[in-house]
Amino acid sequence: MATVRIPPVLRPSTGGAKEVGADGSNVGEVLRSLADEHPATQGQLFGDGGELNRYVNVYLNDEDVRVLDGLETTVDEGDVLVILPAMAGGR
Known part of the structure; x- marks a missing residue:
């Protein structure tokens, strides 16, 4: 089983x-x-x-999966995925 780290913006969708x-x-x-x-x-x-939404970045053990094999990137027991939504804004 892998661990998925959930960003604050998605936590309401995972019960916190x-x-x-x-x-x-x-x-x-x-x-x-x-x-x-x-x-x-x-x-x-x-x-x-x-397909993965373009504004969602996913890292597998600190490597951006888009420079690996995308959604087909192999995940091993104990790996950590981090979901980071792209941020925009400002003036």
Whole structure:
């Protein structure tokens, strides 16, 4: 099981949890497991076609999964995924 660190903006969708455990052999499976357990995260993480939303950054053990194999990046027991929504704004 991997650990998924939940950013403050998504915590209301996970019952306030800062971290959750999720099963899967790759990043996509782990995130879908998270979405199955906490359905409110589905639309926040994935687009209509099942792809990762472009404004959501996911790191596996401090490596951006987009420079690895994206949602197909292999996840091992004990790995840590960090979800970081992109921030915009300012003047």
